[in-house]
Amino acid sequence: MTILAVLIGTLIFAVLAPILGCLLAGLDRKISARMQGRVGPPLLQPYYDVRKLIEKDDVAVNGTERVYIICALVFTLIAGGIFVSGGNLLMCIFVLTLGALFFILAAYCTSSPYAQVGASRETLQVMSYEPMVLFMAVAFFMAVQAILGMGSFDVRAVLYLDVPVITNIWLVFLGFLFVLTIKLRKSPFDLSYSHHAHQEIVKGVTTEMSGKTLAMVEVMHWCENVLFMLWVALFFVWGNPASIILALVVVAVVYFFEIWIDNNFARVKWQTMLTSAWVVALVAGGINIAFLAYL
């Protein structure tokens, strides 16, 4: 039953997330351009990019690369499916991390120094955001316990709440917003792979990827971004159906905020990223969880 639900959820996610993610990416580029005083590309530009990449010739330094990228994309879709079907939030996080690890392997499997440095930095990024993301899952469990009287990692539990979990774990939400910048690959934390032109390591993780492989990476990022926005929405949904509108508004504000950060801050060194993310995780996550535990 659960497997069937996840399967159906994955199918729904696999159809809807690329569409929404593509529009989100287009909107992102449009708003970024406006912030820089430019007109910017058409809304569907990310779609044109991917279609073009599919049309390109097939070239690969190492054929295994595409297998890893397919795995990364599939696990990202399954993670989305787990969330959409109302499944376990912790499992959703772990499966998504597995996808991230396949992405790192894909970069490591070519001998390009740029891809290797990119992969090392991507590993550091995973190390940076993972503690806070895990704290988020634990805090979600405890917040549900505080409101409902019975703890649950299940996403569908929010539908039975009288108040959204944000009322109990707003500090964790702020901490999550901090690592969200890393997860969305926005400046100042776009160390491994920047969407903007010219980086000191060429294109980092994706340096050796081209054509259909790169197209799959783009689609994977769209799906990831949609899933992260769903995580943000999770904080604001409760039993009342009207809360979904509130969640959508919050998601829009959060994404706009991330674009604003992206356009206003210069890239930091990995040491700054790692220490700041861990300090935020310990302070925001630790204090909030301790407060819930000893309330």
Next chain:
Amino acid sequence: MSYATKSPWVIHYDGSSCNGCDIEVLAALCPGYDVERFGIINTGNPKHADIFLVTGSINEQNISVVQEIYNQMVEPKVVIACGICACSAGIFHDCYNVIGGVDKAIPVDVYAPGCAVRPEAIIDAVVQGLAILDEKSKALKAQKKGA
């Protein structure tokens, strides 16, 4: 119309340019001309690029570099020589170390002369390059179907 013409990604290489043309290439990306309106992005990666913009002439030192970048680019691809030095080596044509224009190293599709080449001329050249990119893209598709 293939999608190649809707999202041409550009790689820019400075052969031995005096930087006059380089600045104009980058000026085309700035708010004044904003070529991202047409989906044009400046990538630093030959494997992601569709259009190769070369500024400056070809000499003994950089000929292998230009050929390497060209070979790393994935088909379909277009080469644009930006500025008179890239077209024919310009005033440097009889220097002891200068071989000539970019066409001495790799096949060039569009020539954009000027010293320095104007951003308008670069945009014009890229638009002409897009028509060639479209043809090449269709040829590649036909070849794939035949194979």
